[in-house]
Amino acid sequence: MTETPDEALGGETQTTTHFGFRTVAEGDKAGMVHGVFTRVASRYDVMNDLMSGGVHRLWKDAMMDWLAPRPHQRLLDVAGGTGDIAFRFLRRAPDAQATVLDMTEQMLIQGRQRAEAEQMADRLTWVTGDAMALPFADSSFDVYTISFGIRNVTRIEAALQEAQRVLRPGGRIMVLEFSQIPNAALQWAYDRYSFNVIPVMGQIVANDRDSYQYLVESIRKFPDQETFAGMIRQAGFGQVRYRNLSMGIAALHSGWKI
Template identity: 85%
Template sequence: MTDGKAPMTDDDQKTTHFGYQTVPEGEKAGMVHGVFTRVASRYDVMNDLMSMGIHRVWKDAMMDWLAPRPGQRLLDVAGGTGDVAFRFLKRAPGASAVVLDMTEQMLVEGRQRAEAEQMAGSLDWVVGDAMALPFADNSFDVYTISFGIRNVTRVPDALSEAYRVLRPGGRLMVLEFSQLPNPAMQWAYDRYSFNVIPAMGQVVANDRESYQYLVESIRKFPDQETFARMIRAAGFGNVKYRNLSMGVAALHSGWKL
């Protein structure tokens, strides 16, 4: 006899975090997809407001350290509206880029930006999963992911996929919110994050809940040293990180040697 319910999968039995909630692994991707579908139309505006425009400085710092070279092929995962890919292509004549995101609406917003039309010949937009990239081994020179890896259900799987699709000598670079080394500064930053950002999301995007999740997901992400160890465990060498704005965000770099 059966009760008519589908059998539980391994992903349903394992749990992970969605912000401060504990949820079955199999449900997280759909929940994250819902968040970014809801915020897509206001995503760029909210990024500017939440960070007071500093996210642009961080992305420029990412490009400075990355030093894009002509002819390179970039995969920008969780690339959303194209910010990083546009910067990369502007600095690397003859380069090409693929922007991959699990949320089609984010890619739609990216394709509507003026830069997308100017770079259409060297830019592709792909709906896909960071944990199961739809690309062959050794396909890219550079892999970037900005403010996206903390939303992945199984971060080690995403890092392993990054290693797989990079060519030997290829480079991984991750830009993510991180932890401030000073407890008093972290306390002040948390007060801003939890009290101001969700309220701002309600006013600007009419969506407090999604921005509450985004703030919680930042607090759940590993600190700089822990994440660096995760990158090394995926096989990358010469792993280093740089704090940005005293650790509000951090850049992590690794190489497929």
């Protein structure tokens, strides 16, 4: 996020951010991200399987292993889309409740349909909302998760502060996100796959090359593991740790509200 002179406004500054590799006005990004996920909603789960060869399922299971859901907990899954994380959490935690929040109504519609099919509708709440301004009271949840969503937030720091606010003392945040491979040669090879294959796959499967081009670019703009861990600490969390998955293609970050 930067501020640049805007001569048309007499030297005033305009706050900007990135949308993939493009620089855009900060106020425009949320709408642009909303457009991306509205367009891909119906094919989102299929594309996740194709892009990762199904490995994203193993990453999400690893997230649950580290999280260790417990009975009666209240989960808030932000950018929860079609409910993948919430379903996994509820299967492992008897009598737990989950709230899935997403800015894109079309993603939540897909999730509600899955919940009804899997007979979990009575344990789930679906909310349209913004990660930077959560519509919940302070200290409302035991666990906060966000999976492959925080890199799309306009101001990541604001989202982390909101996570800290809505968690109860002793509550836990866990973030699953694409990250940076510490080996330069492997990162180069992964970049070639990402930029040359995934947008083409998006065109063929979802008839939308541009959205998947943005998603690939957004991964490269996201901070590395150590930098992001520092952002979580800066938001007030303690005992911040991370674990690389698949050599660092993705990473899990964990922290506690002390």
